[in-house]
Amino acid sequence: SAVISQKPSRDICQRGTSLTIQCQVDSQVTMMFWYRQQPGQSLTLIATANQGSEATYESGFVIDKFPISRPNLTFSTLTVSNMSPEDSSIYLCSASGTSAYNEQFFGPGTRLTVL
């Protein structure tokens, strides 16, 4: 199983600003993902971070709001842009192997509060 770390673990930001969250995996992985976990809601996939190409976004999420980078097989970033209080949430990074049947392993999450 992969060990995943995220930075920062938490942050409090002002409305209209942007925050970049980093995700580091301890081994090379094929797939990396970004999820959002809002209070009382289920984990929701934001996008799949593709190495060397643009991320694949799920319905309801757009690149202008959540730009994602993946420069190599162990690292990815998610930026939450032009934040509003509705963006207050926990953001989680996950990773898995090549097969669509593989389990995903999650990082500890980044707790974001937007004032």
Add this chain to the structure above:
Amino acid sequence: EDQVTQSPEALRLQEGESSSLNCSYTVSGLRGLFWYRQDPGKGPEFLFTLYSAGEEKEKERLKATLTKKESFLHITAPKPEDSATYLCAVRGSGGSNYKLTFGKGTLLTVNP
């Protein structure tokens, strides 16, 4: 669209009192049903993957089972350290090959 419903939302047990958590799902072409445990302030921790009806997996006091419509997570003689939120997720063959659809979870509290 894949859907996952977990019940109950919350469950309170006494230490040693066995019980089960339910995960009902609808999915086109199941590619796996996943159980995770999530402690407060942490990311989900992987527990089990089940792929076909009739499959069962065990780990310590936990046993997961799968039918064509639902999965159960049986907890035998739970201890306080089993207190956590248990999440169920499915991966289907429609849409993204890797997307997990999660339920809202069951918050389990085990009292000593």
